[in-house]
Amino acid sequence: MNAPAQSIRPHGPSAISLGSRFGAMLRRHTIGALILLLLAFVAGIEVARPGTVTPIWISNILLFAAPLGILAAGQTLVMLAGGIDLSVASVATASAYLMATHSSQGGSAAVLWGLGVGLLVGAVNGLGIAVLRVQPLVMTLGTGLMTEGTLIVYSQKLMASAPRVPSFIQSLGSGKVLGGVPIDLFAWIPLGFLVLIGLPRTGLGRLIYAVGDNREACELAGVRVWQVLFADYIMCGLFAAVAGLVIVGGTNAADMSLADVYLLPSVAAAIIGGTSIFGGRGGYAGSVVGALILTVLNSLLTLLDAPEPIRQILYGAIILLLAAAYTRLTD
Amino acid sequence: MKKDILYACLAFGAMTVACGGPVPGLAADGQYVVGVSNTLIGNGWREEMVCSIKAEALASGKVSKIVLANRNGGPSEQIADLRNLISAGVDIIILNPSDRKALDPVIKQALAKHIVVVAVDQAVSAPGAYVLSNDQVAYGREGAEALFKALGGKGNVVEMRGIDGVPADADRHEGFEQALKKYPNVKVVASVFTGWSPDKGSQQIKDLLGSGKRIDGVWTSGIDSMIVDAYKSANVKFVPVVGADNNGFIAQMINDKDNGLTAIAVTNPPAVGGAGLGLALGILSGKKEPRVVHLTPRVYTNANARGMDWAKSVYDPKVDPTYPVYSGIPPYTSYTPAQEKACKGPGEA
Numbered sequence: 001m002n003a004p005a006q007s008i009r010p011h012g013p014s015a016i017s018l019g020s021r022f023g024a025m026l027r028r029h030t031i032g033a034l035i036l037l038l039l040a041f042v043a044g045i046e047v048a049r050p051g052t053v054t055p056i057w058i059s060n061i062l063l064f065a066a067p068l069g070i071l072a073a074g075q076t077l078v079m080l081a082g083g084i085d086l087s088v089a090s091v092a093t094a095s096a097y098l099m100a101t102h103s104s105q106g107g108s109a110a111v112l113w114g115l116g117v118g119l120l121v122g123a124v125n126g127l128g129i130a131v132l133r134v135q136p137l138v139m140t141l142g143t144g145l146m147t148e149g150t151l152i153v154y155s156q157k158l159m160a161s162a163p164r165v166p167s168f169i170q171s172l173g174s175g176k177v178l179g180g181v182p183i184d185l186f187a188w189i190p191l192g193f194l195v196l197i198g199l200p201r202t203g204l205g206r207l208i209y210a211v212g213d214n215r216e217a218c219e220l221a222g223v224r225v226w227q228v229l230f231a232d233y234i235m236c237g238l239f240a241a242v243a244g245l246v247i248v249g250g251t252n253a254a255d256m257s258l259a260d261v262y263l264l265p266s267v268a269a270a271i272i273g274g275t276s277i278f279g280g281r282g283g284y285a286g287s288v289v290g291a292l293i294l295t296v297l298n299s300l301l302t303l304l305d306a307p308e309p310i311r312q313i314l315y316g317a318i319i320l321l322l323a324a325a326y327t328r329l330t331d
Numbered sequence: 332m333k334k335d336i337l338y339a340c341l342a343f344g345a346m347t348v349a350c351g352g353p354v355p356g357l358a359a360d361g362q363y364v365v366g367v368s369n370t371l372i373g374n375g376w377r378e379e380m381v382c383s384i385k386a387e388a389l390a391s392g393k394v395s396k397i398v399l400a401n402r403n404g405g406p407s408e409q410i411a412d413l414r415n416l417i418s419a420g421v422d423i424i425i426l427n428p429s430d431r432k433a434l435d436p437v438i439k440q441a442l443a444k445h446i447v448v449v450a451v452d453q454a455v456s457a458p459g460a461y462v463l464s465n466d467q468v469a470y471g472r473e474g475a476e477a478l479f480k481a482l483g484g485k486g487n488v489v490e491m492r493g494i495d496g497v498p499a500d501a502d503r504h505e506g507f508e509q510a511l512k513k514y515p516n517v518k519v520v521a522s523v524f525t526g527w528s529p530d531k532g533s534q535q536i537k538d539l540l541g542s543g544k545r546i547d548g549v550w551t552s553g554i555d556s557m558i559v560d561a562y563k564s565a566n567v568k569f570v571p572v573v574g575a576d577n578n579g580f581i582a583q584m585i586n587d588k589d590n591g592l593t594a595i596a597v598t599n600p601p602a603v604g605g606a607g608l609g610l611a612l613g614i615l616s617g618k619k620e621p622r623v624v625h626l627t628p629r630v631y632t633n634a635n636a637r638g639m640d641w642a643k644s645v646y647d648p649k650v651d652p653t654y655p656v657y658s659g660i661p662p663y664t665s666y667t668p669a670q671e672k673a674c675k676g677p678g679e680a
Contacts, residue, residue, distance in 0.1 A: 049542070056541040056565075064534050152373040156674075162578075162651045174533075174564040251529035252560045253579055253652040256373035261528050302538045308495040308524045 063182035072269035074239030082279025083136035087144035092244030092259035100163030122237020130229035173249015212279025362395030366416030375654035383605030385676035390666035406433035451607035471506025485516035486547030579652025606663035
């Protein structure tokens with residue numbers, strides 16, 4: 001569904017200036033524009049603080065971007081279907097916490113507990129949104145709060161036994177191999193390819209776009225819309241659960257507010273990447289670059305010697321500018 | 332009010348101390364009802380604070396019941412909670428205030444009903460309320476001084492603060508600056524706000540480590556074990572790190588000493604909750620207490636035997652790494668660590 005932007009706009013080789021020809025090219029290859037932007041940010045960091053952009057820095061950026069990228073994968077999937085999932089941060093936190101408190105039962109059992117949370121909350125979201133037709137924003141906000149509350153009760157009942165992060169999860173979230181390749185890429189890249197290839201090439205993937213584009217038309221055409229949405233939210237829940245495991249591997253400590261900082265960035269990464277919040281348009285490739293841009297931005301703000309309010313204003317303003325620029329570019 | 336008590340004494344005879352002293356709230360069985368107001372849940376420090384109140388209530392033997400108003404909220408929620416506690420007829424209110432001034436009117440209402448009000452952890456401006464808190468300026472200063480001393484009085488340090496605009500963060504930064512003035516050869520090469528988020532702090536230190544800046548020491552406002560972990564995963568030689576009395580950091584203090592880690596822990600005990608109750612019970616039994624009690628934090632380093640002994644005595648492998656280690660604050664508290672860990676108040680099974 002990236003197609004409309006290409007086909008609607010006429011771009012003949014007539015007397016157009018170099019600038020607008022460049023603009024037209026960007027319009028056709030929006031992902032190229034995003035990558036250029038990312039490179040511009042990286043160049044900006046190197047100019048502002050020479051010597052920053054080193055192999056270690058790049059490997060760190062990839063390490064930090066992976067959990068955000070995995071969260072953004074789920075967010076992109078539900079946004080393409082015209083929804084949103086505000087429970088991803090709570091699910092990621094709950095997944096990390098349940099995994100850590102069950103680590104004494106062995107690694108695979110612990111991971112299954114974590115993924116189970118994602119499956120459960122995803123299924124509840126799916127049921128509410130697909131079958132009961134609750135507004136996604138309200139539904140997922142509600143389930144997010146419920147997840148958080150349940151987790152607090154669970155943790156309070158559990159004062160005596162501490163959550164422990166197993167060493168393989170620690171390696172997953174903070175380890176590097178082959179002289180600097182972050183191990184969490186081995187989770188992100190396969191999952192990412194699954195989404196990248198699955199969206200345009202599988203029936204489910206194409207139906208997600210179709211439902212987001214026009215739900216009524218899909219229903220009239222005999223698509224079982226509820227099944228598409230149900231599967232969509234379950235996938236999003238599972239992605240959030242995986243992201244939670246990666247995040248807790250990075251901090252080595254399960255905290256009740258562990259993934260809170262990822263909620264809005266997961267939406268922002270998808271939007272910066274060109275996925276429409278109204279559904280039907282966009283794709284995961286953009287979200288990947290969006291996640292990288294946000295991570296580079298965070299790094300820039302850490303290394304920049306600026307007061308905290310200035311950093312916050314910059315962060316917000318840049319995200320706004322990017323989203324606005326993208327809309328201008330594609331509409 | 333006095334008249335009521337007088338009549339009660341005439342009717343039942345002088346059977347309780349309530350008739351003798353200014354203790355209007357004392358129940359017939361000599362037991363008090365304690366109200367607790369906390370507006371941040373799911374946070375390890377606050378959870379332990381509530382547990383320490385329960386433990387002290389049980390250990391003192393003077394409390395019949397705890398009424399707990401525990402939810403996430405701001406001043407308006409807390410005002411409603413405090414009103415409910417007053418209507419519930421409590422004798423003591425222990426609160427961790429969400430605002431210094433906003434709660435004053437409702438605190439005045441409580442004081443008018445002869446309820447003993449103790450604000451713990453943070454101050455309230457209402458006259459008549461007691462305040463018992465950890466001295467956060469000293470927290471910043473003592474930890475920073477220990478760090479600068481460990482660096483031999485010179486070097487590059489990173490200051491990893493909490494949340495911008497929060498009083499505790501401002502106070503700790505003030506203390507940090509005081510220490511900095513005494514050590515002119517110490518340079519702050521980066522000052523960042525972790526937001527007290529383990530994930531954010533972890534990314535920030537990794538960013539700083541990868542930036543090529545020379546770092547000789549790290550001061551943190553409590554996001555501590557993540558810093559040591561970041562050094563481990565980056566395979567960089569340890570520098571001295573200042574943290575809090577968090578269980579995970581204490582574990583590193585003990586276990587990574589032989590790997591070259593100098594860890595300095597500054598205490599910020601959540602037991603201020605239980606201590607606040609101890610203070611209130613003392614007042615009700617006729618003791619005179621100052622209106623404001625500032626507890627000076629203690630500093631322990633794994634560089635000496637005293638620090639190591641302390642670390643080994645408080646570390647508990649069963650406790651969450653982000654939770655503070657369990658401890659009492661004598662003479663205000665009388666409970667055992669086991670009672671605090673059990674987190675059961677009077678009448679709780």
